[in-house]
Amino acid sequence: MPVSGSLTTSRHLLVEPFGLGSILFAAPQMPIYLPIAELSVDVFFLLGIGAAIGFISGIFGVGGGFLLTPMLLFTGVPAPVAVASVTAQVVASSTSGALSYFRRGAMDEKMGVFLVFGGVFGSALGVWIFGLLSAMGQLDLFLSLGYLLLLGSVGTLMFIESLRTLLRRDREKPAVRRLPGQIPWVQRLPLRTRFRKSQLYISVLPVVLIGFVIGIVGALLGIGGGFVLVPALVYILRVPGKVVVGTSLLHLLAVMAVTCFLHAVQTQSVDTILAFCLMVGSVAGAQFGASAGQHLPGERLRILLALLILAIAIRFALGIVIWPEDPFTLTKLGFGQS
Amino acid sequence: MRRLLAIVAIIVLSFAPAAAQDEVNVVFVNSDPVVAVHSNFRGQTVTLFGSIEPGQGAPEGPYSVVVLVQGPSSDWVVREKGRQGGLVLNKAAARYAQAPSYYAVLSSSPLSQIAPPEVVDRQRLSFAGLAALTRQGDDLASLDPEFVRLMRSAGNFIEAERGVVMHSPTTFSARVPIDSNAVNGLYLARALIIADGKVIGETTTRFTVRTQDFERYVANLATSNPPLYGLATILLALGTGWLGGMLFKR
Numbered sequence: 340m341p342v343s344g345s346l347t348t349s350r351h352l353l354v355e356p357f358g359l360g361s362i363l364f365a366a367p368q369m370p371i372y373l374p375i376a377e378l379s380v381d382v383f384f385l386l387g388i389g390a391a392i393g394f395i396s397g398i399f400g401v402g403g404g405f406l407l408t409p410m411l412l413f414t415g416v417p418a419p420v421a422v423a424s425v426t427a428q429v430v431a432s433s434t435s436g437a438l439s440y441f442r443r444g445a446m447d448e449k450m451g452v453f454l455v456f457g458g459v460f461g462s463a464l465g466v467w468i469f470g471l472l473s474a475m476g477q478l479d480l481f482l483s484l485g486y487l488l489l490l491g492s493v494g495t496l497m498f499i500e501s502l503r504t505l506l507r508r509d510r511e512k513p514a515v516r517r518l519p520g521q522i523p524w525v526q527r528l529p530l531r532t533r534f535r536k537s538q539l540y541i542s543v544l545p546v547v548l549i550g551f552v553i554g555i556v557g558a559l560l561g562i563g564g565g566f567v568l569v570p571a572l573v574y575i576l577r578v579p580g581k582v583v584v585g586t587s588l589l590h591l592l593a594v595m596a597v598t599c600f601l602h603a604v605q606t607q608s609v610d611t612i613l614a615f616c617l618m619v620g621s622v623a624g625a626q627f628g629a630s631a632g633q634h635l636p637g638e639r640l641r642i643l644l645a646l647l648i649l650a651i652a653i654r655f656a657l658g659i660v661i662w663p664e665d666p667f668t669l670t671k672l673g674f675g676q677s
Numbered sequence: 678m679r680r681l682l683a684i685v686a687i688i689v690l691s692f693a694p695a696a697a698q699d700e701v702n703v704v705f706v707n708s709d710p711v712v713a714v715h716s717n718f719r720g721q722t723v724t725l726f727g728s729i730e731p732g733q734g735a736p737e738g739p740y741s742v743v744v745l746v747q748g749p750s751s752d753w754v755v756r757e758k759g760r761q762g763g764l765v766l767n768k769a770a771a772r773y774a775q776a777p778s779y780y781a782v783l784s785s786s787p788l789s790q791i792a793p794p795e796v797v798d799r800q801r802l803s804f805a806g807l808a809a810l811t812r813q814g815d816d817l818a819s820l821d822p823e824f825v826r827l828m829r830s831a832g833n834f835i836e837a838e839r840g841v842v843m844h845s846p847t848t849f850s851a852r853v854p855i856d857s858n859a860v861n862g863l864y865l866a867r868a869l870i871i872a873d874g875k876v877i878g879e880t881t882t883r884f885t886v887r888t889q890d891f892e893r894y895v896a897n898l899a900t901s902n903p904p905l906y907g908l909a910t911i912l913l914a915l916g917t918g919w920l921g922g923m924l925f926k927r
Contacts (some may be wrong), residue, residue, distance in 0.1 A: 374896030377858055430914035435922025476756050476767040596911045603899070603907030611895055611910045618914060622921030659764050666759075667820070668767075669827035671778070672752040 375610035376420040382616060384414075389620020393432065396621070397628020398635065399644055400584070402563035402591060403621060404429045405493075409486060409651045411613075418478050420610050422469070422561030423602035427614035429563040429595040432621050437592045440585030447536040447582045451589040453543050454550035458594035461554020466601040469559055473606065476670075480659060485560050487655040493566060494648035501641040525575060537578045537586075545576060550590060558598045563591040701740075701878035702730040705868045712855055714888045720856045723884055727868050729847040736872045741784070741791035742841045743802065743869045744851040748779025748886070749862035755824045771820040776811040778833055778860040780804070783840025783851050793874045800869060800876065804834050832856050859886050861893070 371382040388410050396403035404425050411421035440446045472478040528542035549571050553564040568587045572578040578586065603609040708724040729740055752774050759768035782802050784791065797803050801810070808821040828834040841851045853866065863885055870878035899906045 372858070372890075372892045374892045375899060379857070427910050427914045430911060431918035431921070434915050434918025438919065438922060476754070476770055480764065480766045596914070599911055599914070600904075600907040603910060604903040607899055607903055609899070609907065609910055611899075611906070611913065612892060614910065615913060615917070618917045622917055623925070626921065626925035659766075662760070662765060663758060666757055667823040667827060668756050668758075669824070669831065670754045670756070672754060 371612065371616070373416075373420075373610050373613045375424075375608060376416050376613055378416065380414075385613065385616035386620040388414075389428070389617040390624035391620075393621030393624025394628035394631070395624075395644065395647075396432065397625035397630075398632035398640060400629075400632075401644075402429055402565040403432060403625075404557075404562035404564075405486075405490065405560070405566065406647075406651070407617065407621075408561035409490075409655070412482065413654065416613070417608075418482055419469070419473055419606055419608035420613065422482070422559070423599070423606060423608040424610045424614040424617070425561040426557070426595045426599040426602060427609060427611070428617040428621060430592060430599060431614075431618035432625060433563060433565075433588050433591045433595070435622070437585070437588040440588055443585075444536075445582055446585030446589055447534055447578070448589070449532075450534045450537055450546055450578070451586050451593075453546040454553075454586070454590040455593040457547035457550030457552075458554035458557075458590055459597050461551040461556075462558045462594055462598040462601060463554075465555040465558025466598065466605050468555075469602075470606055482560065483655045483659045485556075487652050487659070489556075489560065489562075489567075490648050490652035490655070494645050494652055498642065498645035498649065501638060501645055504638050505642065522575060522577075536582050537576075539577065541576060549575065550594070553590070554594050554598070557591075557594060558601070563595055565591055700735045701732060701870055703868055703870055703878045703880040704728045704730065705866070705880045705882045707866065707882050707884050710884050712884055712886045714855060714857055714859060714886060720854060720859070723853045723855055723864075725851045725853060725866055725868075725882065727849045727851070727880075729849070729870055729878065731847070736875075736877055738846050738872065740843075740846065740877075741786055741871045742843070742849045742851075743785075743788065743792065743800070743871060744781075744783045744841050744853075745800070745802065745867045745869070746779065746781040746783070746853050746864055747777045747867075748864045749777070749860045750775040751778045751860070752776075753824070753828075755820045755827065757820060757823070769817055769820065771817040771824070772813045773808065773811045773824055774813050776807065776828075779835075779855075779864065780807060780828075780833065781835040781837070781840070781853060783835075783837045783853070785839070785841040785843050785849065787838045788836075791871050791874070796871070796874065796876060804828070804836070855886055857888075859888075861887055 369382045370379045371385070372379050388407070392403045392406045392410065395401075395406065407428060408421050408425045411425065412418060416424075437446075469478070472481050525541060525545050528544045530544055531540055531542045533540050549568070553568050553571075556562065556567070557564045565587050568590060569583055572583050572587065573580070599609060705725060705727045708726070712721055712723050714721050725744060727742065727744075729742075731738075752772065753776055755771050755773070756767040757769040758765050760766075761768070782788065782804075788797065788802060792800075792802065798806055801807060804825040805821060808824045809818065812818070812821065812824075825834060829836075835854065840853075841849050843849050849868075851866075851868075853864075863883055865881060865883050867879065867881045869876050895906075898909075
């Protein structure tokens with residue numbers, strides 16, 4: 340397919356600002372070999388992006404997988420390795436949070452069990468689809484579309500929401516959002532049970548279903564999915580604010596651990612050394628982010644996070660419409676791949 | 678080294694009769710039977726030494742030497758992107774089964790000057806021939822040049838026109854570059870002695886590449902025992918997360 344000159348030029352202009360690859364491959368200071376990714380990278384670069392994303396997740400209380408996986412993809416880490424390794428990083432980054440919510444009793448363990456039950460099946464399905472897409476050679480396209488859709492919608496919603504809050508702030512106090520009663524169709528479902536800590540008497544079906552869907556998305560895209568799970572629990576199930584974050588962290592921890600295991604067994608693309616560098620960076624960064632977050636104007640920073648998410652979404656969009664420099668790719672088939 | 682060569686030559690001569698078509702004997706030894714590669718180094722060079730011993734009625738020189746080094750095989754896929762509905766996606770894919778992950782053709786002078794095409798074909802000295810040989814299915818031959826190009830740029834296919842140095846008309850050495858991410862396993866090196874466009878002597882030697890560091894141990898565990906590897910990774914993650922929480926606790 341012919342490439343016009345103007346397209347090539349614009350591509351350089353647009354893509355280079357995001358070209359993390361140039362940082363990565365410019366004379367590593369302390370190269371470390373990532374055995375599964377089959378790449379030599381600077382260990383400080385990995386610790387650095389881990390710390391930066393840990394810091395952001397500490398400020399905003401988000402998991403960070405949805406930022407980390409794209410960063411790894413843009414730096415040239417093969418897609419299966421990026422997705423599978425971030426699952427291990429999410430386990431590490433949610434451990435300390437989950438423990439502290441558990442100690443404070445701010446966790447609905449019973450609901451967590453039903454969420455995880457659904458999540459494990461979702462994760463298994465996700466990993467299976469992942470292998471299928473990989474064999475078809477369409478994994479990269481799928482990840483780009485998936486992230487574009489996810490980050491595009493989340494980024495837009497977050498941007499509108501925080502812009503509204505910011506504008507309202509000057510004139511009046513933020514309106515206390517009052518959630519109406521239960522959603523009728525949720526109430527009508529069978530198999531109702533009592534979730535004592537959430538003070539809910541609802542069917543287990545929507546709980547399992549939410550866990551299932553988040554499990555699929557998490558295994559496919561390499562994200563914990565906390566930023567989708569928390570709103571789902573709040574708006575669909577009406578889980579009260581005091582237990583929602585703890586319960587969500589319990590789900591992330593357990594389902595991501597299972598996903599990591601399944602990726603290790605089935606796609607064999609978990610790079611423990613890559614994951615470890617990211618974990619160390621992000622665990623440290625998250626602590627500083629959490630304490631910095633208390634002194635920073637969170638609502639105003641949230642708009643910056645929204646812009647960052649939108650920028651990543653645009654980067655994915657460019658990746659799937661702009662003709663690549665080299666339209667041919669070489670892949671070595673690993674064990675059990677066909 | 679010369680004495681070592683002489684000893685090896687005697688051993689080889691006394692135990693291994695030369696193949697019938699060989700008109701010259703070749704002794705071919707390598708500096709390191711086991712090459713240990715450490716990942717924090719850029720790579721390593723294996724030096725192979727050879728000596729040509731013309732027998733009775735052997736063609737007069739000058740002799741040219743081609744050294745072919747072949748590493749463990751893997752399966753590869755080359756994919757070509759195409760545009761569909763405005764999106765760039767992978768379209769055609771050609772699979773290359775059991776193609777070597779390392780294939781180096783080193784020669785004492787440019788191959789085209791010393792070996793006629795039929796020798797190049799028969800001795801599998803061309804990457805294009807290797808691609809055609811390993812490709813599954815007859816269509817998509819158009820991807821062969823791309824396979825060769827990508828393998829070359831990945832450092833898997835190496836061609837060095839002056840990779841073999843003639844120290845005298847009958848002794849030579851070849852320096853074989855082994856990259857730090859070379860595949861572990863047995864590497865086979867074949868030396869061809871060519872005079873007047875004909876192969877007049879041939880012999881092989883082998884060496885083992887083994888990376889002995891932690892990173893490669895991790896990679897081996899990931900494929901040899903995936904459940905254990907997965908569990909170890911999860912425990913590492915839990916431990917790191919827990920320790921991080923403890924360390925930074927206020």
